[in-house]
Each structure stands twice: as structure tokens, then as C-alpha cells.
Amino acid sequence: MRFLALIAFWIFTATALLAEDVVLGMSSDQVSINTNFDGSEILIFGAIKREEPIPSGKPIEVIVTVSGPSEPVTVRRKEKKLGIWVNTDAVEVDEAPSFYAIATSTLLGLSLRDTEDLRHRISIPRAIRSVGAPMNIENAAAFTEALIRIKKATDQYQLVEGAVKVDEQTLFRTAVQLPAALTEGNYKTRIFLTRDGEVISNHETSIYVRKVGLERWLYRLSRDNALLYGLMSLAIAIAAGWGASAVFSIFRR
Numbered sequence: 001m002r003f004l005a006l007i008a009f010w011i012f013t014a015t016a017l018l019a020e021d022v023v024l025g026m027s028s029d030q031v032s033i034n035t036n037f038d039g040s041e042i043l044i045f046g047a048i049k050r051e052e053p054i055p056s057g058k059p060i061e062v063i064v065t066v067s068g069p070s071e072p073v074t075v076r077r078k079e080k081k082l083g084i085w086v087n088t089d090a091v092e093v094d095e096a097p098s099f100y101a102i103a104t105s106t107l108l109g110l111s112l113r114d115t116e117d118l119r120h121r122i123s124i125p126r127a128i129r130s131v132g133a134p135m136n137i138e139n140a141a142a143f144t145e146a147l148i149r150i151k152k153a154t155d156q157y158q159l160v161e162g163a164v165k166v167d168e169q170t171l172f173r174t175a176v177q178l179p180a181a182l183t184e185g186n187y188k189t190r191i192f193l194t195r196d197g198e199v200i201s202n203h204e205t206s207i208y209v210r211k212v213g214l215e216r217w218l219y220r221l222s223r224d225n226a227l228l229y230g231l232m233s234l235a236i237a238i239a240a241g242w243g244a245s246a247v248f249s250i251f252r253r
Contacts, residue, residue, distance in 0.1 A: 061111035068099030069185035113197035
């Protein structure tokens with residue numbers, strides 16, 4: 001009987017957890033990068049599917065994250081020595097998203113508890129994985145903070161609080177701005193429903209970013225045949241230099 005009661009409790013708990021779920025839509029799940037690409041806007045919208053009436057009490061909050069391919073990044077510290085700025089210390093961050101955006105329906109600190117942030121790695125610092133730094137490095141956390149500042153300055157990292165609009169505790173929508181400098185790959189898109197800081201449901205999908213046309217050809221050439229790509233780049237540089245010199249000589253005459 002205790003075993004049957006335990007199974008019934010599990011079933012009830014699972015049903016309660018799935019009482020509110022996400023139905024998601026996007027204006028586009030593909031972004032094509034060509035020579036004229038200067039950024040893109042992705043509209044993310046959806047609805048909250050319920051098996052029961054809207055619970056009373058704390059309102060539901062929505063958090064949307066879009067994460068580009070992760071890659072190791074070396075962050076260097078510069079110091080001025082003898083009047084010259086030189087690189088001194090360096091720390092390699094194990095994994096940092098090439099792009100990371102967070103959009104929330106309210107302040108992130110109000111919609112998400114720290115334990116839930118640690119579990120799902122939602123905030124920008126938690127999305128970066130840095131296991132450790134060399135023993136001789138002082139204040140290693142400053143290197144990660146510097147990386148975040150640099151990425152924010154170029155819109156590669158974004159936190160837009162209050163950007164998710166929630167209507168009648170059921171419909172939600174937001175727009176994520178993708179900058180011009182994007183890394184090719186799959187951009188993981190996650191939607192979290194939270195109540196009183198606890199994640200009650202989440203959904204995950206992907207936005208596919210691909211180079212097309214000449215950009216795609218050059219990208220593949222640089223990786224499949226680096227020697228030919230380097231020779232071609234050198235030839236183009238020589239031709240451009242010769243052309244500029246020829247034009248300058250004509251104007252001097």
C-alpha cells in the first residue's frame with residue numbers, strides 16, 4: 001500500500017508541475033548572414049497552457065534567453081610599464097557564449113531565486129563557465145567581469161528587464177536583437193515560467209544562424225583549405241595596394 005501511495009504521490013506531483021506549460025512561436029527560426037547583414041530582430045511569442053484555472057496569489061513571470069555557441073576565451077590584463085601598455089596576466093575562460101541575451105517580464109532578481117539561477121544557469125555570469133585560474137593570478141573573477149563588460153559594450157551580451165510583455169497571465173511576447181557580428185551555429189532559446197522565484201516550467205528550442213552566398217563560401221574555404229584562403233587573401237591585399245597606388249599616381253599627374 002505504501003508503494004502504491006508513493007506512486008500516486010509522484011503522479012500527482014508531476015501533474016502539478018505540468019499544470020502550466022509553454023506553447024512557443026517565433027517570427028523566424030533561421031538567420032542568414034550575407035555580405036549585407038547588419039543584424040536581425042527575432043520576435044518570440046507564446047502562450048501558457050493550463051490544465052487548471054490561473055492560480056491565485058503570486059503572478060507568473062517569463063524569462064527568455066538566447067545563447068550562441070560557446071567557446072573558450074582568453075582574457076588578458078594590461079598594465080602600463082615604462083609608459084607602454086603591455087599584456088601581463090591572462091586567464092582562459094573555459095566556456096563563454098559568443099552571444100547571450102536575457103529578456104524578462106520584470107526585474108531578474110525579483111523573478112528568479114539564486115538557487116534556481118544556479119540550477120539553470122540563466123543570468124549572464126552563470127552562463128559563463130570558468131573552472132579556475134592559475135595560482136599566481138590575483139582576483140581571477142575580475143577577468144570574467146571584464147569579459148562581460150566587453151561583450152555588453154558590443155551588444156553581444158544583453159539583459160533587457162521588462163521587455164517580455166505578459167497579457168492576462170497567459171500570452172507573452174518579446175523581441176531579441178541579434179547584432180551584426182554573429183558566430184555561425186545553433187542559438188539555444190529557452191523560455192522559463194517562474195512564480196515566486198521558482199521555475200515551474202521551461203521550454204527549449206533553437207535559432208539556426210548560417211552564412212550564405214559569398215560569406216558561406218569564404219567561411220568554408222578558411223576552414224577546409226587554410227593555405228588557399230591565405231594565398232587568396234594575400235593576392236587580394238596586393239591587388240588592392242597596387243590599385244590604390246595606381247590611382248594615387250594618376251591624381252598626382
